[in-house]
Amino acid sequence: MAIDKKTVEYVAHLARIELQTQELEKLSRQLEDILSFIDKLKKQDITNIAPTSHILPIHNVLREDIPRESLSVEKALKNAPKRQGNFFTVPKIIE
Amino acid sequence: MNKLTAHELIENIKNNNAASIQVVEAIEKRVKDIDAKIKGYVRTPASELSYSGDIKPPACPAGRQSHKATLKGIPISIKDNICTDGFNTECCSKILEGFKPPYDATVIRKLKEAGALVLSLKTNMDEFAFGSSTENSFFGPTHNPWDLECVPGGSSGGSAAVVASDEAIAALGSDTGGSIRQPASFCGVVGLKPTYGRVSRYGLIAFASSLDQIGPITKDTRDSALLMNVISGYDPNDSTSVDIETPDYTKALDKDIKGLKIGIPKEYFVEGIEPEVKEVIREAIKKLEGLGSITKEVSLPHTEYAVPVYYIIATAEASSNLARFDAVQYGYRAASFTNLIDMYKKSRGEGFGQEAKRRIILGTFVLSHGYYDAYYLRALKVRTLIKEDFDKVFGEFDCVVTPTSPSPAFKIGEKIEDPLKMYLSDIYTISANLAGIPAISIPCGFTKKGLPVGLQILAKPFAEETLFRVANAYEQNTEWHKMKPKI
Numbered sequence: 179m180a181i182d183k184k185t186v187e188y189v190a191h192l193a194r195i196e197l198q199t200q201e202l203e204k205l206s207r208q209l210e211d212i213l214s215f216i217d218k219l220k221k222q223d224i225t226n227i228a229p230t231s232h233i234l235p236i237h238n239v240l241r242e243d244i245p246r247e248s249l250s251v252e253k254a255l256k257n258a259p260k261r262q263g264n265f266f267t268v269p270k271i272i273e
Numbered sequence: 274m275n276k277l278t279a280h281e282l283i284e285n286i287k288n289n290n291a292a293s294i295q296v297v298e299a300i301e302k303r304v305k306d307i308d309a310k311i312k313g314y315v316r317t318p319a320s321e322l323s324y325s326g327d328i329k330p331p332a333c334p335a336g337r338q339s340h341k342a343t344l345k346g347i348p349i350s351i352k353d354n355i356c357t358d359g360f361n362t363e364c365c366s367k368i369l370e371g372f373k374p375p376y377d378a379t380v381i382r383k384l385k386e387a388g389a390l391v392l393s394l395k396t397n398m399d400e401f402a403f404g405s406s407t408e409n410s411f412f413g414p415t416h417n418p419w420d421l422e423c424v425p426g427g428s429s430g431g432s433a434a435v436v437a438s439d440e441a442i443a444a445l446g447s448d449t450g451g452s453i454r455q456p457a458s459f460c461g462v463v464g465l466k467p468t469y470g471r472v473s474r475y476g477l478i479a480f481a482s483s484l485d486q487i488g489p490i491t492k493d494t495r496d497s498a499l500l501m502n503v504i505s506g507y508d509p510n511d512s513t514s515v516d517i518e519t520p521d522y523t524k525a526l527d528k529d530i531k532g533l534k535i536g537i538p539k540e541y542f543v544e545g546i547e548p549e550v551k552e553v554i555r556e557a558i559k560k561l562e563g564l565g566s567i568t569k570e571v572s573l574p575h576t577e578y579a580v581p582v583y584y585i586i587a588t589a590e591a592s593s594n595l596a597r598f599d600a601v602q603y604g605y606r607a608a609s610f611t612n613l614i615d616m617y618k619k620s621r622g623e624g625f626g627q628e629a630k631r632r633i634i635l636g637t638f639v640l641s642h643g644y645y646d647a648y649y650l651r652a653l654k655v656r657t658l659i660k661e662d663f664d665k666v667f668g669e670f671d672c673v674v675t676p677t678s679p680s681p682a683f684k685i686g687e688k689i690e691d692p693l694k695m696y697l698s699d700i701y702t703i704s705a706n707l708a709g710i711p712a713i714s715i716p717c718g719f720t721k722k723g724l725p726v727g728l729q730i731l732a733k734p735f736a737e738e739t740l741f742r743v744a745n746a747y748e749q750n751t752e753w754h755k756m757k758p759k760i
Contacts, residue, residue, distance in 0.1 A: 186634065193592060193637040194599075194614070195630055196622030209635060211693050216581040216648070222655055229653030230660060232483050232513075233469050233709030233734075239512040253375040257603035266601050269613045 181209050275299040275439045276757075279347045279496045282442060286346040293346025296442065297324060297390060300348055303440050304394070307760055310421060313435035314394040315353060315412045316361060324348060324390040325359065344503055345388030350441040352432050353395040354402055355487065356476040357381055360393045364478050365410040366400045368598050368605045368624030378476020379511065380445060380487050380504045387503040396444060397431030400626045401595065402452055402480045404428050405698045408689050409628040416685070417459060418758040419724055423682035426456030432490045433460040438760055443491045443500060447477055449484045450583050451677075451702025454714035457490055458677035458727025461716045461756060463744070464490045465497050466702075468734045469709035470515035472501075473508030481590035482513075484583075484706040493754050494715065494744040498522035501737060517735065525738035526745040531565030533743065536670040540576035541701055546679040553718035553726040554676045557747070561674065564746050571670065573662040576704060578655045580696055583703045585639050585652035592636030598624065631692060660708040667733040672743055675701050677714040677727035705731055713740040716753040725753075 186206045190197050197205065251264050260267040274282070274296045286292045301322045308314055351357055354364045356374035358381070363369040381391055399409035407415040407430025415430045417423040418438035425434040429446030433456035436444050446453040448466035457464025465488045472487045479485060489500035502523065507516040537558060542551060562568055600606035600620035607619035625633065639648035666673060679700060688695040705712040710731055717728035728747070732739040748754050 181638070185638070189634050189638045189641060190630075191618075192641065193633050194596075194617040194621055195625065195633060196618040197630070198622075201627075201630070205631060205634065208631060208692055209638070212584065212635060212696075215693055216585060219578055219581050219585075219651055219655055222575070222578060222658070224651060224654040224658075227654040227657050229650060230657040231653055233660065233707075234513065234515065236513065239509075241509075249375055256375060257372055259600055259604065259606035268601055269610070269616055271613050 181206065181213055275303045275442070277442065278492045279344065279443050279499055282347055283345070290346070293390065296346070297322070297348050300440060300442070307438060308440060310416060310760065311418055311434050311438055311440065312413060312415050313397055313431045313438065313440055315365060315397050315410070315431070317394065323393045325357070325393070326385040326388070326390045342388035343499065344384065346390065347388070348390040348392050348442055349384055350392050350394070350396050350432060350435055350444040351381070352429055352444070352446050353398050354447055354478045355380065355445060356478070357391055357395070360395065362395065362478070363411070364401045365398050365412055366624065366626065366629065367411050368621070369603070370605050372603050374476070376476065379473035379508045381476065383503050389503070396429070396435055399428035399430070400629050401478070401591070402428040402447055402449055403591070403628045403632050405451070405455060405695055406683070406685075406688065407431060407456070408685060409626055411626060414685055417682045418760050419461065420682065420722070422684055423724065424459065424685050426459035426678070426682060428452040429490060430456045433457050433462055433464065436460070436462045436490050436492060437758060439757070443489060443496050445487055445504070446490050447485055447487050448706065449480045449587060450706050451699040453488045453490060454677050454702050454712060454727065454729060455699065457714040459682040459725065461725030461753070461758070462490055462492060463494055463497050463713065463715050463754065464488065465501065465713045465737070465740070466705060466711060467501065467505065467737060468711040470513055471711070471735065471737070472504050473506070473511040473514045475508055475510035479594040481587040482594060483590060484587060494741055494748050495523065495526055497713070498526055498741050520738060522738060522741055525741040528742045529565065530561065530743055530746045533566040533672070534670045535561060535566050535568045536571035536666050536673045537568055538573045538576065538666075538673055538675060539570050540573055541675040545697070545700065546676060547681070549720045550676050550678070550680060550726055553720070554728060557717040557728045558674060560750065561743070561747060564750060571666050571673065573666065573704070575655065575658045575662050579659060579703045579707060580700055582652045582655045582659065582707060583699070584635070584696055585648050586656065586707070588632045588636030589640050589649050590636070592633045592640065595629070595633055628692070656707050659704055663704070663708045663710060663733070672730050672732040672739050675729045675731070677701060677729040681720050681724035681726055701729060710734055711737045711740055713744050715744045715747060716756070717747070717751070718753060719756070
């Protein structure tokens with residue numbers, strides 16, 4: 179599988195990561211190597227094999243909807259890069 | 274005092290609160306003396322060493338198992354990806370610079386309830402646990418106490434190095450593809466990855482949620498069992514933790530291994546393994562036979578697919594987990610940007626290191642439209658085959674024994690420019706995570722150059738007691754775990 183620079187740039191955008199030109203070059207090369215290694219999985223016949231996304235049987239865990247103690251606003255906001263009052267601050271998104 | 278194990282210290286501390294202060298002081302001194310060379314801890318200086326937890330731990334709520342203060346006064350060192358209330362937890366990444374969690378991970382709460390002292394200095398790691406050498410840390414690499422030019426392994430390299438060099442009594446690490454066992458092997462200490470679901474992941478900053486487990490890194494097997502007694506168990510805050518009783522693991526230690534059936538998978542002794550490692554492992558297997566166990570060659574035919582399956586599943590899960598670092602609620606935010614999307618992209622571009630970007634982008638790619646079936650879904654199917662290999666073997670055998678790593682510790686810088694080569698150093702440890710089974714690495718000898726070699730023991734889900742039984746039987750009849758690096 180070939181992965182070109184354009185694809186890497188597009189995927190980086192999907193992942194919301196800005197890459198410098200040099201990084202993009204290097205990453206594209208490395209990802210190509212890794213993907214061609216991963217391609218050896220194609221050797222394996224997987225007909226009628228069920229996928230395992232979790233090793234244990236996973237089921238929804240529900241609890242009664244009863245209010246209980248949680249983090250205080252002050253604690254929850256303590257690590258915010260930018261805040262205003264009781265809110266996280268982000269750049270304006272509505273014109 | 275810093276040289277002792279937890280179980281040796283427990284006797285000292287029992288009725289003497291002053292003794293646990295002395296232990297913390299001894300560790301502080303050791304860190305001041307040698308950590309500039311090892312760099313096992315991050316954000317030193319040691320003069321700022323403090324701890325949370327009480328010398329006289331408060332009584333636990335009724336009915337809770339960890340009521341007994343089994344680790345009273347024992348200092349424990351914690352990997353930088355496990356949340357400690359009020360103490361920086363940065364995953365050794367710039368993107369979490371300055372992050373002080375507003376709560377304790379469940380394992381930290383349990384340690385404190387058992388009377389342990391949780392140290393404020395956290396141990397070094399590859400950024401977000403992405404790596405096998407601890408070179409991917411924002412704070413720079415940790416050095417192996419047995420040879421300062423070598424890596425300590427990773428990603429829990431800091432935890433393994435501080436335990437090996439007596440800068441700690443015992444430590445916690447996390448293991449997604451070998452991140453506890455491989456550094457334990459490289460540093461000559463004991464590292465356990467519990468069964469998936471045995472230990473709560475609440476408060477462990479997630480890498481790959483279907484693979485991650487927290488586990489102990491200790492100076493011997495008894496300490497590993499002691500720590501597991503405290504940190505195991507169901508947690509309503511982690512829906513993947515399993516609601517079954519935690520046994521007293523120390524009870525498994527004194528059972529002999531006569532008649533125990535041990536499988537030796539042939540796929541672990543072929544190409545790629547260094548001859549010296551192979552030789553040391555063969556000797557260790559002979560020792561286990563001498564102790565009355567029955568060994569036989571077995572096959573885990575899909576072993577060769579473990580690394581490619583892992584690097585699809587782990588990166589896919591990581592790309593999703595690391596989406597939370599958006600420069601809004603916590604962590605690093607770029608100084609200038611034009612709009613919201615640009616803020617995300619610049620903050621993440623500047624905040625994540627090379628390996629993190631590589632994995633997030635690879636993970637995003639294998640999940641993206643048009644590639645999902647070819648990569649992600651195929652990997653999940655081959656994961657089933659890998660798991661079934663183990664199911665078959667454990668139908669007949671009590672455990673499986675392998676090398677932990679195909680090589681001893683390698684040189685700093687040797688593999689960092691070649692990600693694929695680095696990924697292959699996890700070849701023997703990854704399968705346990707994919708299959709969800711428990712595995713332990715114990716010291717079993719040295720190379721001619723004096724680097725430790727680790728023996729890996731694997732068992733079926735929730736059979737940690739078998740691991741402790743085999744590990745302790747081996748340990749009682751060898752001296753490897755008592756060897757200390759000259760530093």
